Amino acid sequence: MPNSNDEPGTRETGRVELAVVGAGPAGLAAAVTAADHGLDVVLLDAAAAPGGQYYRSPAEGLGATRPGALHHDWPTFTELSARLAAHRDTGTIRHLTGHQVWTVERTGDGDWILHAVTGADEEVRTAVRARRMLLATGAHERxxxxxxxxxxxxxxxxxxxxxxxxxxxxxxxxxxxxxxxxxxxxxxxxxxxxxxxxxxxxxxxxxxxxxxxxxxxxxxxxxxxxxxxxxxxxxxxxxxxxxxxxxxxxxxxxxxxxxxxxxxxxxxxxxxxxxxxxxxxxxxxxxGLMPQLDLAVAAGCGTRPGPDGTHAVTLDEQLRTTVPGVWAAGESGGIGGVELALCEGELAALSVVREIRGGVRGREARRAVALRRSRRRLRAFADLMGAVHRPGPGWREWLTDGTEVCRCEEVGAGRIRTACEELGAGDTRTVKLLTRAGMGWCQGRTCGFAVRELAAAHGGGQEPGGPDRRPLACPVKLSTLADLSGPG
Amino acid sequence: MRRTRARTPAELVGAAPETEFQLTFDGRPVRALPGQTIAAALWSAGILTWRTTRVHGRPRGAFCGIGACYDCLATVNGRPNQRACLLPAAPGDTVMTQEGDGHAELER
CATH class of the missing domain: 3.50.50.60 (FAD/NAD(P)-binding domain)
Structure with a gap:
């Protein structure tokens, strides 16, 4: 139950069948598909309006009469938005806007608790308890x-x-x-x-x-x-x-x-x-883009390296991660673009429905087959695209010693080189400990790929396979963190 | 999609914004439209810099534009470390260039 307003603490929701994280193309498609099939869904998203980065649209106060002029395939989004609105009205989907999920934890009975903060000062903390979780957390730029x-x-x-x-x-x-x-x-x-x-x-x-x-x-x-x-x-x-x-x-x-x-x-x-x-x-x-994996990694999901040089969540044909009860769709499973994200969102939701019901009926089964076929075709193209644009190793040669690699901690390429060549660092973690590269506000989101490549090249060392681990998906206050273990 | 070429972003999307309002940046007035973030309002006024770094005192502003890189931190209404690219502008906001970690006053 919600705490009284004058007391800091976490609001908790009742247990839902499915929590979807991210209201971009994949998350939207997943949420409305799941709701179409009668699941009760909580959709959490950091933004004030649905759409994610791809279908970002002008804030309402700007009065855009042709928001689609800045977008490709705007009608797809207006259709998804209308379905979302209908499900919100009936209460099938609870859309929690402005909710940044910063960590997830599993309870003893196998439920997931998603912890979110709201507002620039983390004024409101919310804990969503869900039987299953679908991660559609998108990407950020490499x-x-x-x-x-x-x-x-x-x-x-x-x-x-x-x-x-x-x-x-x-x-x-x-x-x-x-x-x-x-x-x-x-x-x-x-x-x-x-x-x-x-x-x-x-x-x-x-x-x-x-x-x-x-x-x-x-x-x-x-x-x-x-x-x-x-x-x-x-x-x-x-x-x-x-x-x-x-x-x-x-x-x-x-x-x-x-x-x-x-x-x-x-x-x-x-x-x-x-x-x-x-x-x-x-x-x-x-x-290019990099999948946002913090929550998936926090949940224990396995990852795999892709042809574009980034890590992505390991998924089976049913969009299941390696952790039971956790699905992923869209860029989380490898950068592939909007068409693939929409396809995977729908497919992942059908897979959740299938698991809950122990199977799906004829029409849905045929739809799932068609979606899987599209997915294979689109993933093949995404892999090609990733390989074509994967940064070649020669980019390091345009750096000077003074070129800042880590923007947060202002660490130059020369210091990273010294850490690798003279101090023997051969992986991102050691470089970070010696130079502070990747230790700042962004937790290495911006420089992580570059530092990894520099460490691998200079140190000659073998970088351990996985992606960067960030126990928290965004910086939160100590009081928010303390609230996790405090009295509920 | 329309293949028009507009003179401004507002013209492209046929924007008819609600009444604009004012905020201040380092004491000087800056106009903002309802719904714009602090960073968008500053860009509109031709301002690209609203932070200096902790180590070298170098100018910074928005970089990733989606709240991931934390380069756009500003002091807004006395609160340091606000992501200007995410924070909606509000009438009368006082935005100050953030120097270093933004906590210089606490250290005095």
Missing amino acids: QLPFPGWTLPGVVGAAGAQAMLKSGLVLLGSRIVVAGSGPLLQAVALSLTRAGARVPALVEAAGYGAYARAPRVLAANPGKAAEGARFAAELAGARVRVLSHRAVTEVHGDERVEAVTVSRVDRRWRPVPGTGRRIACDALAVGH
Whole structure:
């Protein structure tokens, strides 16, 4: 029962059949599918409105009459939102907005308790007790450091997109988009549609690499067509697409004034003497996405490395994790995009229904078969995409000793090199203990991939297989933590 | 999706915002629209920096834009370490550049 308001403490909900974490495409699809089949569902999400990062939309007060203008496939989202609203009205789904789940624990009788905080000051703490848990926690952007990337005016490509979609703002008027991965094309197009000039899209990999998997391409004609549409529209918006190139330096004192773009070889090694300066007032940069695994790892779910170099939750054909009672869908199981997330969300929910009922009827069984087939096809494309855009080892050569790798603790590449070469660190953990890289506010979310690669290269050591472990999915106050073990 | 090219994001989505309001950043007035985060309001005013780092005192602002990197920490209404990219702006908010860990006053 809820505690009285004048007493700090945790509000607890009654036990539900299914808790879904994350209201992005996968979580939304899962929640409404489960509710369609009569399950009582709690949907927890950190944001104020459903949609996740992909279907982020302008806040209500901004009065957008055409929110879909910033999105691909907006009707899918409006349909899911309408189903969510209907289930909220009947009480089948309790949608807890603004609830950041920071940890999960299992009770003695096999239920899950999901602990969430609400508000900038963790004013409200909530504990949701659920028989089963479905994790659709999405992804965050993968970043690689380069000289000047901490200068104001350099932002994540996904971040520029998020700020545009939710706040209708641009960080500059002449924005270079750089890094690697298909997200860059979408970001460049959004920025130009919204009035910015994008002088260049700088891609470290080459799009030609997709052609090496003709069977995967043939099975996904929609993806190839989308690529062609992007290319045509980028040309129409006068965006120069520079592949096999990378931003190797950012210029400016207090903010971005220009970037140097250099040619890179197949291993992403910058080719000396090829640098060209491009004037701009901002840089939106990203090197693909990384699954957000904190809660899955906290729950004890197994993970596996993917062809893109990130770790993802290990899933079977029924989207079950290695822990009984825990399912995952969408980017948590490997970066694959919105179409795959929608497919997996629905499939995971059907799998939960199947387990509760001990089977599903004809129509649902056929639907599940079709979804599994789509999933295999889309996962094959995702694996191809991941391999094409996986950062090559040569990126390390564009670092200088002074290039900050860990933004939080301001640790330069030189200090990490010293820790590895002179002090013998050969893995992320030892580098962290010696240099504080990854020990700051973001808990290594931003620099984790880079530090891992640097440690592996310099130390020559073998990085232990798993992803970074973060017992808490976000920083919380000590009082919130203490409340876990305190009187309920 | 419409393949239009607008002059501003607001024009692109046909925004008809509710009445704008004011907050202050380091004492100077900044306009914000209802629903915008602190970071969005600051970007609109051309401000990209609202924190200096603990070690080297370097300027920082929003980076990841989704609340994951904690680079955009600001002191809002006297409370340090607020993620400006997540926190909705409210009329009369006092936003201050956060220096270091934002707790300098406690250490005095």
